[in-house]
Amino acid sequence: MSIISIQHITKEFPGVKAVDDAHFDIAPNEFFALLGPSGCGKTTLLRIIAGFETPSSGQILIDGEDVGDTPPNKRPVNMVFQSYAVFPHMTVLDNVGYGLKVTGTPAAEIKSRAEEALEMVQLGHLGARKPDQLSGGQRQRVALARALVKRPKVLLLDEPMSALDAKLREQMQLELSRLQQDVGITFIIVTHDQDEALSMADRIAVMNEGRVEQIATPEELYESPNSRFVADFIGKVNLLEGQVVGAAEGSVTVDVAHLGKVQVLHSSPANGNVSLAVRPEKIRMTPDEPSAAAMKTQGKVTDWAYYGDTSHIYVQAEGGPRLSVTVQNSTRATLDTTDIGDQVWLSWQSEDTLLLNQ
Amino acid sequence: MIWRRSKPAPLDYAGRLWMKIFIAAVFVLLYAPVILMMVFSFNDSKRNIVWRGFTTKYYEKALKNDGLVEAFINSLTIAFFNTIIATALGAMVALLLWRFRFPLKGAYEGFMALPIVIPEICMGVAMLAFFNRVGWPAGMPWPLNLSAITIAHIAFSFPFVAIVVRARMAGFNRELEEASRDLGATEWQTFWGVIFPYMRPGLVAGALLAFTLSLDDFVITFFTSGPETVTFPVKVYSMVRFSVTPEVNAASTILVLITIVVTALMIRLQRPDKAENA
Numbered sequence: 199m200s201i202i203s204i205q206h207i208t209k210e211f212p213g214v215k216a217v218d219d220a221h222f223d224i225a226p227n228e229f230f231a232l233l234g235p236s237g238c239g240k241t242t243l244l245r246i247i248a249g250f251e252t253p254s255s256g257q258i259l260i261d262g263e264d265v266g267d268t269p270p271n272k273r274p275v276n277m278v279f280q281s282y283a284v285f286p287h288m289t290v291l292d293n294v295g296y297g298l299k300v301t302g303t304p305a306a307e308i309k310s311r312a313e314e315a316l317e318m319v320q321l322g323h324l325g326a327r328k329p330d331q332l333s334g335g336q337r338q339r340v341a342l343a344r345a346l347v348k349r350p351k352v353l354l355l356d357e358p359m360s361a362l363d364a365k366l367r368e369q370m371q372l373e374l375s376r377l378q379q380d381v382g383i384t385f386i387i388v389t390h391d392q393d394e395a396l397s398m399a400d401r402i403a404v405m406n407e408g409r410v411e412q413i414a415t416p417e418e419l420y421e422s423p424n425s426r427f428v429a430d431f432i433g434k435v436n437l438l439e440g441q442v443v444g445a446a447e448g449s450v451t452v453d454v455a456h457l458g459k460v461q462v463l464h465s466s467p468a469n470g471n472v473s474l475a476v477r478p479e480k481i482r483m484t485p486d487e488p489s490a491a492a493m494k495t496q497g498k499v500t501d502w503a504y505y506g507d508t509s510h511i512y513v514q515a516e517g518g519p520r521l522s523v524t525v526q527n528s529t530r531a532t533l534d535t536t537d538i539g540d541q542v543w544l545s546w547q548s549e550d551t552l553l554l555n556q
Numbered sequence: 557m558i559w560r561r562s563k564p565a566p567l568d569y570a571g572r573l574w575m576k577i578f579i580a581a582v583f584v585l586l587y588a589p590v591i592l593m594m595v596f597s598f599n600d601s602k603r604n605i606v607w608r609g610f611t612t613k614y615y616e617k618a619l620k621n622d623g624l625v626e627a628f629i630n631s632l633t634i635a636f637f638n639t640i641i642a643t644a645l646g647a648m649v650a651l652l653l654w655r656f657r658f659p660l661k662g663a664y665e666g667f668m669a670l671p672i673v674i675p676e677i678c679m680g681v682a683m684l685a686f687f688n689r690v691g692w693p694a695g696m697p698w699p700l701n702l703s704a705i706t707i708a709h710i711a712f713s714f715p716f717v718a719i720v721v722r723a724r725m726a727g728f729n730r731e732l733e734e735a736s737r738d739l740g741a742t743e744w745q746t747f748w749g750v751i752f753p754y755m756r757p758g759l760v761a762g763a764l765l766a767f768t769l770s771l772d773d774f775v776i777t778f779f780t781s782g783p784e785t786v787t788f789p790v791k792v793y794s795m796v797r798f799s800v801t802p803e804v805n806a807a808s809t810i811l812v813l814i815t816i817v818v819t820a821l822m823i824r825l826q827r828p829d830k831a832e833n834a
Contacts, residue, residue, distance in 0.1 A: 248734075248738060249738075250734055250737075250738075269737070270734070270737045270738050271737050271738070271739070271740045271741055271742060272740075275738075276738055276739065277734075277735070277738045279731040279734065279735055280731070281729055281731050283729060283731035283732045283734070283735035285732060285735075285736075285750055285753075286732075286754070287753040287754065296736070296739055296741075296749070297739030297740050297741075300736075300739065300740050300741040300742070300745045300749065301740045341735075344735075344739065345738075345739075348739060348740065
């Protein structure tokens, strides 16, 4: 039984298909992320679930009920807005109690539930403040408490971290995950930040130009993307063009320039031009030719980007592709081993190589 | 070359002596006549040309002048009804323009602002012609006899309210409205619970603007008032035709003071930090 069932939802705005035939289910208690670049339709889809947009076609079931004709104020979902939308003329406590007040909850119950919700987001002591006396992070907590106090079946979060600085963002990500486990309801978060989606979500739907490209767990998305777009959007990836020259049970032989004919694990049929994808951190960089490696190529170090914990090294294969390699700076001496201009060998395992259709 | 003085920035000019003198001259020319009028309202002289000592008897005289007091009450009554109706009307127009898209919206917006740009004299003549044409009843009992003037005042003051309120609404975050709906509020609850409180400073400012505009309007009122319906500015004008007595000065001073108080209130309410908390 799914809590939200999105059935062939399409939303057309004049001249654009914002959402193109989205079709998937979200399970109860799931932390679900809609991830994609800006303008991919993820926010539109969220607003369709909340009831602020009507789909051009398709159906939405919330907890088994078709909500097509249900206005936003009657849907069992609540939303945390990108701007937090905390009411400026009300105190924090009144903000949190607003959703209960408008639906005719007795005053005593409003007070106790609002205070309880504020405690949950650790703002119990700030109930009497006005929003302009709060920091951005505190305003976000108010918005969270205000939505959760309604005890919705699903909480929708529209880019909740985009206005926070990096440190606070990481803290809020952990806190959101904890909160979701505590309250035990479904969270749907819209984000363009892959780290956010990967670290918090149980499952992620990657969207591009209105279409849902892939829905999978974070590990699956990262390790087995099903398209070039997903591989490229989630993390960094090296793409090598090649041609299928043969196939066997569970594997495909691909002819790739500079690598020669290589065998890649692949269960579905493939032919013609394909791309081989390999993540930068899965490539090993050695000064000498490695003996036991399925895939290897030689090249010259051209660029070096230092990020503290890791370094990204760009290696130009002779007359071939430019590959990026991520090296863990696990000792302080790691940096000294290689320099720009050095000839190096790059190698990786065939099981770390993905075959993507073009 | 360290000794060469660099070109002053625009605001640096404020510190220059010639600029200070110029600014002082501007202020003197702007306010000296008003201050002079106020001072001479205390002048113990009928002719009101030479200062002959301090007195408040012309204030007493002004307050005992039944025609003047009646005109003043008329003005306040008109301003009161004008403020209520023009504010409601202006607010609704502002909401319409802010909230909805409809055909010919641009044209409507232009027409709505017309009373602001149209020469007052034309507006006055138009109002006179209109009330004559429709045969608007004259000689009704007070305060109904003020209806023609009140209608004319509403016609020219509601666009000011609409513009002030609309400017306020331009800063409204639409997500506030959606948040209210999302939390279970109906459209009406959302309007009174979220939109109206945000709009309030604009409404108050617009109302005060409508009040002062109505209180001191002369041209349009002159064309729509009859012998029974004299307003304060029209009365002062008729008194000035004989001579500028200290009595006129006293009456005008009272009007200036009322205007200043109302304007100060308006500026206070328009202050952005106040507005957010209102």
